[in-house]
Structure formats: C-alpha cells, structure tokens
Amino acid sequence: MSAILSQSSEILQKQLLHIRGDFANALWRNFALISLFGVPLSCLRALNTGWLPLYNLHIAVGLVFVGGVWLLPKLTTALKGGLLILLFWLIGLPGAMHFGFASPGIWWLVLSCVVSHLLFRPLVTVLLAVTASLSLFGLALGFIYGYLNVPFSVRSYMTDPIAWATYLTVNFIAFVVVFRTVVSHSAALQAYAQHQFRQWVEDLPLGIVVLNKLGQPFYRNKTAQQWFGAEPPQLNLLLGQQACPLDDSQLPEQRALSGERVQMDNLQLQQGHDARLLQAWGRPGYNPDGALSFGIAVYEDITARKKLEQVKDQFVSTVSHELRTPLTSIHGALKLVLGNALGEPPEKIRAMLEIAELNSQHLIRLINDLLDIQKIEAGELAFDLSRFQLGPWLRTAVQQLSGYAISHQVSFELAEPDCSCWVNADSNRLMQVMGNLLSNAAKFSPAGAVVQIRLQCLENGCRIAIADQGPGIADNFKERIFQPFSQSDTSDRRQFGGTGLGLSISKALVEKHGGTLWFESIAGQGCTFYVDLPAAEPPKTADLASH
Numbered sequence: 370m371s372a373i374l375s376q377s378s379e380i381l382q383k384q385l386l387h388i389r390g391d392f393a394n395a396l397w398r399n400f401a402l403i404s405l406f407g408v409p410l411s412c413l414r415a416l417n418t419g420w421l422p423l424y425n426l427h428i429a430v431g432l433v434f435v436g437g438v439w440l441l442p443k444l445t446t447a448l449k450g451g452l453l454i455l456l457f458w459l460i461g462l463p464g465a466m467h468f469g470f471a472s473p474g475i476w477w478l479v480l481s482c483v484v485s486h487l488l489f490r491p492l493v494t495v496l497l498a499v500t501a502s503l504s505l506f507g508l509a510l511g512f513i514y515g516y517l518n519v520p521f522s523v524r525s526y527m528t529d530p531i532a533w534a535t536y537l538t539v540n541f542i543a544f545v546v547v548f549r550t551v552v553s554h555s556a557a558l559q560a561y562a563q564h565q566f567r568q569w570v571e572d573l574p575l576g577i578v579v580l581n582k583l584g585q586p587f588y589r590n591k592t593a594q595q596w597f598g599a600e601p602p603q604l605n606l607l608l609g610q611q612a613c614p615l616d617d618s619q620l621p622e623q624r625a626l627s628g629e630r631v632q633m634d635n636l637q638l639q640q641g642h643d644a645r646l647l648q649a650w651g652r653p654g655y656n657p658d659g660a661l662s663f664g665i666a667v668y669e670d671i672t673a674r675k676k677l678e679q680v681k682d683q684f685v686s687t688v689s690h691e692l693r694t695p696l697t698s699i700h701g702a703l704k705l706v707l708g709n710a711l712g713e714p715p716e717k718i719r720a721m722l723e724i725a726e727l728n729s730q731h732l733i734r735l736i737n738d739l740l741d742i743q744k745i746e747a748g749e750l751a752f753d754l755s756r757f758q759l760g761p762w763l764r765t766a767v768q769q770l771s772g773y774a775i776s777h778q779v780s781f782e783l784a785e786p787d788c789s790c791w792v793n794a795d796s797n798r799l800m801q802v803m804g805n806l807l808s809n810a811a812k813f814s815p816a817g818a819v820v821q822i823r824l825q826c827l828e829n830g831c832r833i834a835i836a837d838q839g840p841g842i843a844d845n846f847k848e849r850i851f852q853p854f855s856q857s858d859t860s861d862r863r864q865f866g867g868t869g870l871g872l873s874i875s876k877a878l879v880e881k882h883g884g885t886l887w888f889e890s891i892a893g894q895g896c897t898f899y900v901d902l903p904a905a906e907p908p909k910t911a912d913l914a915s916h
Contacts (some may be wrong), residue, residue: 621651625664813839
C-alpha cells in the first residue's frame with residue numbers, strides 16, 4: 370500500500386511541477402514582450418513629465434530582463450520565479466518611494482506575493498507579504514512626516530496621455546498576472562482532486578466501471594482492470610449457478626444506462642481455472658440538467674464470504690440432521706409413554722412428560738425450519754406441483770389447523786368463497802404457509818378473538834386473506850418482518866415463543882409458486898396477511914370425471 374501511495378504522490382508532484390513551470394514560463398515570456406513596449410513608453414512619459422533617476426532604474430531593469438529572457442531561456446522554474454519577484458520589487462518599491470500611493474508600484478508588491486503563493490512554499494509567501502506590508506507602512510510614515518516627497522507636480526503627471534498609457538499598461542500586466550495565477554491555481558486544485566480521487570477510488574478493493582451515454586468505456590479503476598483486463602467484462606462474466614455467459618445488455622453498467630438501479634448477487638468471473646464470485650450494483654448517472662449521461666457499476670469480490678456461508682450452511686445442515694434423528698426418537702418415545710403404552714403414568718410424571726413432549730415438538734419444528742431455510746437459500750427445496758381447487762383445499766387446511774385456535778382460545782372463521790379458483794401448487798408447502806400464518810394470527814390475537822379467513826378471486830389469480838385482532842405491526846418493524854429470526858422485540862419471543870423463521874420461509878415458499886406474500890397493518894388495530902397466487906386453468910370435464 371505504501372508503494373502505491375508513493376507512486377500516487379510522485380504523479381501529483383509531477384503534475385504540480387508542470388503547472389508551476391507553465392505558469393512561470395508564461396509570465397517570463399509575457400513580461401519580456403511587455404517590456405519591449407513598456408520601456409519605450411516609460412521613456413516617453415519621462416520626457417513629458419520630467420526625467421528622474423527612477424526612470425534610469427526602470428529602463429535598466431527592463432533591458433536586463435529582456436536580455437536575460439533571450440540569453441537564458443532554460444532557467445529552472447524556481448529561478449524564474451525568484452527573478453520575477455525581484456523584478457516586481459525593483460519596479461514597485463522605488464516607484465512607491467517617489468509617488469506614494471499614487472504610484473502603481475504598490476501593484477507590483479502585491480503581485481509579487483501572488484506569484485510567490487503559486488511557485489513557492491507558504492512560508493516564503495508569508496515572509497514576502499510581511500515584508501511588503503512593513504515597506505508600505507514605512508513609506509506611509511515617510512510621506513506623513515516629510516521624509517519623502519513627490520519630486521514634481523502630480524498635475525503634470527495626471528494630464529499626460531503617455532502617463533495614462535503607462536498606468537493602463539501596468540494594470541493590464543497586473544490583470545494578466547492575476548488571471549494566470551487563478552488559472553494555474555485552479556489547475557493545481559484539480560491535480561489535488563485527481564490525487565485524492567486516485568487514493569479514494571483507484572486503489573479500492575472494488576471494481577468500478579463507467580460507461581458514457583453512448584455505451585462506450587469511460588473509466589475503470591485498477592481493480593476492474595485487473596479483473597476484466599482490456600476486454601469487455603461480458604467475455605469473462607458468467608451468471609448464476611448454471612454459469613451462463615452474460616450478454617452485453619445484461620451487464621449492470623449497461624442496464625444502468627437505461628435508468629435501472631441494479632443489484633446482481635450471483636456473478637462468476639472466470640480467470641483461467643479459477644472462478645471469482647462477484648456481487649454487482651449498477652446505478653444511472655445524471656448531468657446537472659437531469660439528463661442520463663453515464664452508467665456506473667461497482668463489482669465486489671464475495672468469494673471469501675460465499676465460502677464462509679457455505680461452511681456455515683454445511684454446519685447448520687449437518688447439526689440439524691444429526692439432531693433431528695434422536696429428537697424424533699425422543700418425541701416418539703414420549704408420545705408412546707403419554708399414550709399409556711407402558712401403563713398409566715402418575716399424574717406428576719405425566720405433567721413432566723407433557724412438558725418434555727411439547728418442547729421436543731418445538732425443537733423438531735425449529736430444526737425443520739432451519740433445514741428449510743438452508744434448502745431455500747441453496748435452491749434445493751423440492752416441490753410436488755399439482756392442480757387443485759383452492760376453496761375446498763382451504764376449508765380442509767383450516768380444519769386441520771384448528772388446533773392452533775383451540776390452544777390460544779380463539780376461533781377461525783372461513784368465509785365462503787364467491788368463486789371457483791384453481792391453482793398449480795404443492796399442497797403440502799402451501800399447508801406449511803397456512804400453518805405459519807394461522808399460528809401467528811392465533812397467538813397474537815387476544816383470547817376470545819376471531820381470526821377471519823377469506824378467499825378472493827382476482828383477475829389473474831387468487832388471494833387468501835388472514836385477518837387477526839392482535840396488536841398489529843409497529844412501523845419500525847415492517848421493513849424487516851420477513852427477514853430470518855425477526856421478531857418485533859424480545860418481549861414477543863418471551864411471551865409468544867417462536868424463532869422468527871416462519872414468515873421468512875412462508876414468503877420464500879409463496880414466491881417459489883410465482884406468488885407474493887404481503888400484509889397491511891395499523892399498530893393497535895390488527896394485521897391482515899395476503900397470499901396472492903397465480904391462477905391455473907381448470908381441468909376439462911373429462912379430467913374431472915376421471916378424478
């Protein structure tokens with residue numbers, strides 16, 4: 370990492386040196402040209418207003434500067450900057466000593482600080498600014514107390530057109546210096562920003578790919594170049610467990626160009642005999658006018674995470690299978706004892722056996738839920754699909770699950786469906802969904818409440834609605850209610866039990882059938898869960914007769 374940062378710093382230093390060199394060379398050349406016109410102009414002004422020794426100095430400085438530019442074209446940037454600052458002081462300070470604040474010499478002192486700010490260290494600029502301030506303060510005291518005087522009438526100087534031309538030339542020079550300084554300073558800030566960009570983005574362990582609005586490659590950071598090389602990513606990227614090659618239109622950055630916000634969790638990057646697992650996000654980019662101008666994709670290497678999840682899943686699966694066999698045997702043995710297979714147990718022993726049997730059931734359900742979650746995540750959950758009529762099946766399901774209502778002192782009320790609805794589904798898996806939803810509705814409803822179940826026919830499907838009279842779902846819990854192991858708070862777990870896996874499994878099972886599981890709830894006013902399933906074509910009359 371230190372080597373990378375050093376390389377980035379070297380690039381920044383080269384850019385800054387180049388910017389400073391361009392700035393010094395531009396001023397060096399510009400002042401040489403201006404001196405060719407300024408020296409004769411100063412001579413004319415001096416002839417019209419009265420020749421002073423000051424003008425000899427100005428002419429000498431101008432001629433030496435023009436000759437230096439001609440004879441010494443390859444001076445270093447630092448030396449050019451130092452000579453420019455010296456030039457400004459040789460012109461500015463004597464002029465201010467002769468004419469005070471009426472002289473443009475003060476401009477030259479200020480400009481020397483501006484040039485120093487860009488070419489030298491801050492300490493040099495601070496010292497130069499302090500020196501200029503002290504010099505101006507001394508000049509002010511000199512004129513105030515009469516130690517310095519204007520050598521001739523200012524009126525003749527103010528009415529002379531050549532003097533005004535000289536003054537305007539000096540101001541033009543100042544404008545050029547300030548303009549060049551602002552431009553160069555902006556370039557330096559841009560170089561600093563690019564340096565930070567390299568540190569923030571270039572060396573991230575994430576692959577970043579940007580396409581312009583024409584779909585052409587615009588930018589890739591180092592990680593993306595290492596992963597994808599010079600070729601387009603779709604030549605290396607595979608999709609899903611079946612390892613299908615990605616089309617150009619499926620890439621997240623391409624989809625982002627159409628305005629999509631994309632997340633892809635199952636990408637494989639084939640690199641020789643090795644495969645790297647990636648997760649990718651695609652986001653559209655807009656210009657200040659709101660028009661789509663680029664698509665950006667971020668690729669993250671999740672190989673290590675997936676391996677860890679695989680180890681975790683394998684551990685959960687192994688432990689669950691190893692626990693389920695002895696627990697099933699324990700549960701069966703307890704059922705036999707409670708069924709008086711070994712004789713009538715004493716009342717106190719029966720009570721303890723019932724507690725043990727109840728908790729063994731709870732453990733078996735927990736293990737089955739864990740195995741189902743693992744199978745769902747691995748895509749290994751098997752379904753036995755068949756076509757059946759949902760109304761009679763729902764009636765049977767409510768009857769079979771009525772034990773939940775009895776144990777929680779509530780009642781299930783099934784409204785008669787107003788239409789016939791057929792589905793193509795796994796009846797056992799749907800029974801698992803109904804068991805989770807009805808058990809939740811029963812245990813969260815107060816004693817004596819009624820849980821209403823109704824079947825509705827939609828335009829292209831069927832809807833099962835289960836409405837309870839419980840406390841409802843808090844707003845801050847609604848977003849994570851379908852996440853595994855989610856319960857609204859710890860008091861729910863203590864009061865109602867459960868693992869928080871039921872709704873997560875139910876949602877996955879419904880979605881595997883092409884349906885959706887959703888809810889409506891207002892805190893304190895109960896909750897209604899909806900199971901929407903796609904409708905199937907009813908069988909023909911001959912098929913019904915055969916059944």
